Each structure stands twice: as C-alpha cells, then as structure tokens.
Amino acid sequence: MKRGSWGALVVVALAAFLLWWGWDLIFSSPERLIRKRLLDLAQAASFSPNEGPLAKVWNAEKMGDFFTTDVVVSLDAPGVPAQVLNGREAVLQAAAGARSALNGLAVEFPDINVSVGPDKQSAVVDLTAKASVRGERDRYVQEFKLVFKKTAGQWLIRRVEPVKTLSNFRTIMQSNVILSAV
Secondary structure (H helix, E strand, O other): OOHHHHHHHHHHHHHHHHHHHHHHHHHOOHHHHHHHHHHHHHHHHOEOOOOOHHHHHHHHHHHHHHEEEEEEEEEOOOOOOOEEEEOHHHHHHHHHHHHHHOOOEEEEEEEEEEEEOOOOOEEEEEEEEEEEEOOOOOEEEEEEEEEEEEEOOEEEEEEEEEOOOHHHHHHHHHHHHHHHHO
C-alpha cells in the first residue's frame, strides 16, 4: 500500500470509532446509563488503605454526584444499629466517616436489575451490594432497592432502602417463636 492509502485508512478508522462512540454516548439506553452510574458509584465508594488525607476528602465529596439533594438512605447492616441518612450532606458525612474509620473498602454491585418508569424520568433498581473491609475476614452482602430520578440529564439516586430477604424473615420468625415461648 502506498503511504497515502495508510493515512486514509487511519482517518476512516478514526472517523468510524468517533461515530460509534458519539452514537453510543447520545443514544445509550437509560438502563445502560444507570448501570454505568452504579459501577462508577461502587468505584467512588471503594478506597485503599494508602489513600491520603486530601484524597479521602476529595473522593468522599465525589460521592455527592450520585445523589439528589433530598436523598433518603436507609441502612440496616449486621452488628450496627439501623439508621437513616437524610440529604446529600448526610451521605457525604457518612462517606467521609467511613474513609476515616476503615482501613480500606472494596464495593461491588454484581447484579443490577433496572426498571425504567414509563415517563423515562424515573427508575427502580434492585441490586446486591457486596463490601469487603480490609483486614476483616467476612464480606458484607445486602440487597437494596434504589429509586433513581433523572435530573438535568443525569440519573441520580433519590432513595435507598434495604430489601428484607427470606433469610431475614426466618431470623425474625425464629426470634418471635423464642420470645412467645418465654
């Protein structure tokens, strides 16, 4: 091939890539965009033990990009009292507190099920969150239901609540049986 042919081939390949990338960016499905946001959230929530003090503050602040200002987050983790975080600032404070208290955290969402509302401005997501705290043997696993709202072109989390699974129900029923027998 002549030198000019290679140049034309590179230009055509680059144009095709940019066209594909632009098409994907503009016309991505809401489900795909929400999944991407959740993967980015998991990455933002995760941190290594060698994260410096300024990085801790900066990365905790980045988590605010995923939530509405009036978000409500209900948490019910094993061994920790249930709590409700009201508003983006409360979520940011909790994220900063976790970064200060823990020696590292790895968060992942292995299964994400997205149901976009008929208005295409809201969505409900069912997912499993898995978190590993550095230095701890056990992994935390919890199912959550998230409500998303599309605000200014961005999919933001408006509500997070834990899902009561069958194993939780069995534990509650066993506790009630023991209490009623006493």
